[in-house]
Amino acid sequence: MGPAQVVVTAAATAVAGVAGPDRLSDPAPLCPAGGVDPVHGLSERGLRYKDRATKLAFRAATGALDGAGLPADVPATGVVVSSNFGNVDTIAQCADTIAAHGYGATSPMLLPATASNVTAAALAIRHGLRGANVTLCDGPCSGLDAVHWARLLVAAGRVDRVLVVGVEPANAVVEHLVRTSGLAASRLLDGAAAVVVESADSARSRGVRPLASLGGYANRATHAEAVARVAPGHVGLWFAPDDPVAEPVAAVAGTRYLGDLLGRCSGALGVFQCAGGAAWLARGGPGPVLATAGADADGVTAALVLTAWSGAGGG
Amino acid sequence: MSGGWLVTGAGTVASTGTGVTEVFDALCAGRTGLAELRGFDRDRFRCRHAYEIDDRPAPGVDVPMRATRWLLEAVGAAARDAGLGENLSEVPVLVGTTLRELRSVELSWRDGHDFDARELHFGPALRRRFGVITSYTVANACAASLYALALALDRLDVETEDTVVVAGVDTIAESTYGLLDRCYSEAPEALRPFDRNRRGMVQGEGAAAVVLRRAAEGPGPGRVHARIRGVGINCDAYHPSAPDAASIGRAMRDAQLRAGVKPADVDLVMLHGTGTALNDEAEAAAVAQLFAGVSPSPLATAIKSMLGHTGGAAGLHSLVAAIESMRTGLVPPIVGLADPIDEVAPLRLVRDRASAAPIQVVQVNSFGFGGLNAVAILEKVT
Numbered sequence: 025m026g027p028a029q030v031v032v033t034a035a036a037t038a039v040a041g042v043a044g045p046d047r048l049s050d051p052a053p054l055c056p057a058g059g060v061d062p063v064h065g066l067s068e069r070g071l072r073y074k075d076r077a078t079k080l081a082f083r084a085a086t087g088a089l090d091g092a093g094l095p096a097d098v099p100a101t102g103v104v105v106s107s108n109f110g111n112v113d114t115i116a117q118c119a120d121t122i123a124a125h126g127y128g129a130t131s132p133m134l135l136p137a138t139a140s141n142v143t144a145a146a147l148a149i150r151h152g153l154r155g156a157n158v159t160l161c162d163g164p165c166s167g168l169d170a171v172h173w174a175r176l177l178v179a180a181g182r183v184d185r186v187l188v189v190g191v192e193p194a195n196a197v198v199e200h201l202v203r204t205s206g207l208a209a210s211r212l213l214d215g216a217a218a219v220v221v222e223s224a225d226s227a228r229s230r231g232v233r234p235l236a237s238l239g240g241y242a243n244r245a246t247h248a249e250a251v252a253r254v255a256p257g258h259v260g261l262w263f264a265p266d267d268p269v270a271e272p273v274a275a276v277a278g279t280r281y282l283g284d285l286l287g288r289c290s291g292a293l294g295v296f297q298c299a300g301g302a303a304w305l306a307r308g309g310p311g312p313v314l315a316t317a318g319a320d321a322d323g324v325t326a327a328l329v330l331t332a333w334s335g336a337g338g339g
Numbered sequence: 340m341s342g343g344w345l346v347t348g349a350g351t352v353a354s355t356g357t358g359v360t361e362v363f364d365a366l367c368a369g370r371t372g373l374a375e376l377r378g379f380d381r382d383r384f385r386c387r388h389a390y391e392i393d394d395r396p397a398p399g400v401d402v403p404m405r406a407t408r409w410l411l412e413a414v415g416a417a418a419r420d421a422g423l424g425e426n427l428s429e430v431p432v433l434v435g436t437t438l439r440e441l442r443s444v445e446l447s448w449r450d451g452h453d454f455d456a457r458e459l460h461f462g463p464a465l466r467r468r469f470g471v472i473t474s475y476t477v478a479n480a481c482a483a484s485l486y487a488l489a490l491a492l493d494r495l496d497v498e499t500e501d502t503v504v505v506a507g508v509d510t511i512a513e514s515t516y517g518l519l520d521r522c523y524s525e526a527p528e529a530l531r532p533f534d535r536n537r538r539g540m541v542q543g544e545g546a547a548a549v550v551l552r553r554a555a556e557g558p559g560p561g562r563v564h565a566r567i568r569g570v571g572i573n574c575d576a577y578h579p580s581a582p583d584a585a586s587i588g589r590a591m592r593d594a595q596l597r598a599g600v601k602p603a604d605v606d607l608v609m610l611h612g613t614g615t616a617l618n619d620e621a622e623a624a625a626v627a628q629l630f631a632g633v634s635p636s637p638l639a640t641a642i643k644s645m646l647g648h649t650g651g652a653a654g655l656h657s658l659v660a661a662i663e664s665m666r667t668g669l670v671p672p673i674v675g676l677a678d679p680i681d682e683v684a685p686l687r688l689v690r691d692r693a694s695a696a697p698i699q700v701v702q703v704n705s706f707g708f709g710g711l712n713a714v715a716i717l718e719k720v721t
Contacts, residue, residue, distance in 0.1 A: 103574070108459055112444050118514030119445040127384055127517035135518040136579040136708045139437050140478035145709025148576040154586070157574035157711055158486065159478040161439055163460045169475060173490065180493035182572070200448055201456035243473045322457065323466045324473070 029224035030175045031234035031333060033185070035299035036087025038062035038080050039215030039286060044087075048300025049261060049309065051278075054285055062215065068150065073133040076193040077110035078143040080216035085147050085189055088218035093232055094185075097152030102183040104158045105144040106170035106190045108291035109198045114138055116197040143191065155183035160291075164266060165243065165318045165326035166190075167294020172241040172328065174221040185222035190295025191215070194287070202288070208267065211287030217296040224335060235306035236313070239329030246320050247271065250327035260310030263297035266290065267319045277310055293317045294326065301330045343568050343598075344492055345720070347502075347561030348421025348550035350413040351659045353646045354390040354543055358416065362646075363663040366671035367693040371645040372543060373529055379513050386519065386526035389511055390543030390647025403443035403454045407464045409546035410434060410508040417504060418469065421550035422560025428470035431500055433491050434461045435483030435507040436651035437707070439476055442512040461508075480707030481613070482572075483507060483651030484547065485658070485715050489570035495553050502559065506548035509650030516542060530648060532612030532641035533619050533688070535678040540613040543647020547655035565662045568700075568716040569597030575710025582706055584621040590712035591629050594702065598716035602630045604700050605637045605716075607670060608686075609657035611704040612641025613648050618706065623682035626704075631685070638696060640689045644674045654705035658715060661701040665719040670694045 035045040041059035042048070063079040071079055094101070114137045121129050136142055141159040148157050156177050162169045167190040174186035192198070194214035202209045227234050242253035247269050259276040266283040273279075282289055282296050289296055294317050301313035311332045318325035351358065354372020355365040372390040378401050381387050392409065395401055418427060440459050447454035457463050465471035479486040484507025491503040519539065520526060527538035552559055554566060571593030575583040595602065608630075611622055630636045642660055643649075649656050664670050672689045679688065703715045 108456075112441070112448075115441045115444055115512060115514045116448040118517060119449045119512075122383060122513060122517040123449060127520045130514075130518050130521045132518065132522045135515070135522055138441070138512065138515045138518060139480045139708050140439065140441070141480045141707070141709050141711065142579070145480075145574070145579060145711070148574045148710065149578070152576050154574050154576045156486075156489075156572050157479075157709070158490070161460050161476045161478050162474070163457060163462055163476075166460075173475070176490070176493055176497055179497050182489075182493065197444070197448055201444065201454075201459075204447060204454070205456040207456065245472050322463065324462060 030178050030238045031222055031224050031227055032219050032236045032302040033222045033227050033232050033234050034088045034091030034220040035235060035302045036084050036091055037217045037299060038083035045299040045303035048282060048296060049280060049304040051280060074146060075111055075114050075137055077107055077191045078146050080193065081143045081147060081189045081191045084216035084218035085187055088187060088220050089151060092220040100155055100184040101153045102155030102157060102177055102186040103144050103147050103153050104170045104174045104186055104188045106160045106166040106291045106295060107192060108161050108163060108166060109192050110143055111137055111140050112197045112201065113195045153187065164290065164322060165324055166291035168315060168317050168326040168328045171221060171294055171298050175238050178221065178223050184226040185220055187218060188221055188295055189216055189218045190292035192290045192292045209288040213287040213289045213292055215286065217292060217299040219295060219298050219302060234333040235302040236330045237333050239312060239331050241328045243324060243326045245323055247316060247325040250316060250325040254327045254329050256312050256314045256329050259312060259314045261304055261313045263301060263315040265317045265319060266293055270320060273314060305330060305332045342554035343566045344495060345552050345554050345558055345566055346549045346564040346662060347552055347558045348417040349564055349659050349662060350416025351547040351656065352409045352413050353545035353656065354392050355645065359659055359663065363660055366642055366645055366660060367669050369672055369674045371674060372647060379516065384520050388528050389541055392544045401446060403446050403452050406440055406508045406510045407461060410461055410506055411464060411468050413546035413548040414504060414506050417548035417550050425469055427504065428472060430502050430504055431473040432465055432471050432504040433475045433477055433487040435477045435479055435487035437480050437483060437509050438512050438650065439478055442510045445513055479711050480709055481650055481653055482705040482707035482711040482713040485570060485654030485705045485713035486572055486711060488715060489572045489713060491551055492570060501552055501556055503551045504548060505551060506546060507652035507655040508546035509652050510544050511542040529675055530614040530643050531675045532614045532644050532673055533623060533679050533683045534676050535680050537614045540615050540648045543649040545646065545649045545652050545656060547652050547659050549655065563720045565665060565717045566720050568600060568718055569594055570713060570715045571597055572713045577710050580708050581617050582621040583710060584625045586710065587621060587625040587706055587712055588629060591714045594714035594716050600700060600716055603633045605702050606698045607664060607701045608637050608639040609661050609701060609703040610639050610641040611706050612643050619680060620682055627682065627685040636685060636687050638670050638689055638694060639686045640670055641673045642671055654703060654713060657703045661703055661717060665698045665701060668695055668697055670696060
């Protein structure tokens with residue numbers, strides 16, 4: 025099976041103080057006042073018992089699906105969610121309740137929320153998405169892995185398009201885990217990003233102009249190896265990992281550290297990078313865009329390239 | 340994809356033993372891993388039984404990272420079996436799981452145990468033990484390991500590596516255990532698939548792993564255990580926990596279509612069979628409809644009756660058992676089935692004692708919370 029051309033047809037964010045994916049390529053720091061909580065005003069039915077990660081994901085997903093011009097129940101559409109800390113608050117809260125008051129004090133509504141696919145399932149139900157539904161919790165590389173798996177699902181013919189969401193909530197449980205693990209984090213991301221990944225054929229037939237094309241992806245032991253494997257040449261914009269890189273990418277016109285902008289992004293980083301990179305390319309920013317996530321200390325780095333859409337049709 | 344994919348190595352760990360042969364022998368003998376709860380304070384729960392692996396330091400004392408330990412055991416056994424030894428540096432590994440190391444999060448948050456959040460996913464442990472670079476932790480509920488299998492097959496179709504490892508693992512987290520207790524009207528004492536008096540699922544622990552290669556490239560340093568013909572995956576998009584029989588049916592049909600098999604070709608169905616009110620009804624109805632008019636209908640069994648519900652590992656636990664059934668011509672029974680529900684009447688269930696039968700093609704069902712469905716079709720290679 026030959027490589028299918030796979031594109032990004034929408035990008036959206038749900039983070040306080042960030043109006044949209046265009047803001048991600050702006051190096052200026054966020055205003056400390058923060059902005060409006062992105063889940064404020066969410067009025068969907070059934071969200072009351074949902075965890076914060078799911079609510080953030082809902083906000084970003086709606087933006088992306090609207091941006092891609094996708095109505096509900098569109099066939100052959102899958103979901104990939106990336107999150108490392110998504111439901112740790114549910115787990116911890118239940119464990120506390122059981123210790124303090126016994127199992128009878130727990131809320132039965134929370135049972136499906138103890139499984140880490142709770143967000144991906146809720147998105148599928150909300151938007152009628154019946155294609156392959158995957159939740160990845162791969163550590164720092166997870167967000168880029170999610171974009172890559174979305175591309176694989178399209179290339180393998182299981183679906184025509186995939187809603188990809190990266191989300192990390194900030195809460196006391198995440199802070200505890202980060203602190204006790206010695207992970208450097210003065211701030212933690214409390215937000216979500218979403219992109220729609222689609223076959224170029226599907227975008228064309230829907231009359232939608234892609235924001236960007238997905239290029240090479242690599243998952244290697246070191247940052248240098250991963251970058252060399254995708255071989256981007258001179259890079260228009262590099263979205264760097266959460267943690268400092270020993271050998272920063274050399275031939276770049278600009279670098280963005282989303283960790284500085286948003287806080288430690290963990291499993292959501294790759295999707296934020298893809299959203300910001302696609303938006304950058306769509307408004308004519310120089311490419312290609314290189315996104316890297318992971319750390320040599322962790323023994324794995326993922327790298328993904330996005331290029332400007334140059335095909336005919338749409339828009 | 341023509342030719343399919345070969346299973347060239349397998350490993351398994353469960354409450355009934357370690358190793359493919361030991362666990363399968365226990366299944367055929369009707370031995371279960373059911374015991375009184377060991378890992379949590381029994382007095383805090385109505386339900387006092389589970390299918391736990393008995394490896395804690397003392398009753399009521401728990402330690403982090405048990406899931407990781409069993410995963411490494413199962414992957415190591417599968418890799419050795421496949422002739423790969425301990426070096427998986429060029430082999431991607433996909434791990435299906437419901438809870439990953441969330442039990443360790445409970446122990447860290449509430450009980451002050453040391454736990455490094457980097458270990459929430461299995462990549463670091465796989466790297467330390469086997470040199471794995473590329474790993475994916477697929478948190479896809481009770482369908483996770485067969486979902487991971489589908490992803491692995493797609494990866495073998497599209498990318499260049501010739502070998503992929505797929506695994507599944509789960510422990511029991513106290514939060515899930517307590518919430519199940521909260522949800523049931525009566526505490527189940529055992530997992531009793533398809534019985535009229537079933538009270539719900541009872542959790543189990545364990546891990547399983549298989550090594551996969553493209554059939555066209557042969558078994559490499561391993562030997563052929565079975566051929567995977569195809570895996571169908573979808574999502575109900577219906578309800579957070581209740582299954583959708585029509586969507587289950589579509590997943591099963593998708594699997595058979597991909598595998599190029601007709602219902603009449605299937606000799607054995609490894610049912611998901613969780614012993615819950617909703618799953619067993621929906622699955623029995625969907626399976627009966629799929630195989631309607633096929634005579635004789637395939638044999639069917641449900642090994643959760645002996646291993647408990649091993650969550651993300653369940654699909655691969657059944658798949659590894661299916662491979663042994665094809666190899667030995669023995670099908671493990673459903674134990675504890677005293678009064679079957681009406682919906683299973685059309686199915687040829689293997690009950691109480693293992694059944695001897697030539698098995699050429701097996702369908703393995705797995706259905707998870709959130710409406711995730713993954714169904715695999717595999718066949719014997721002679």
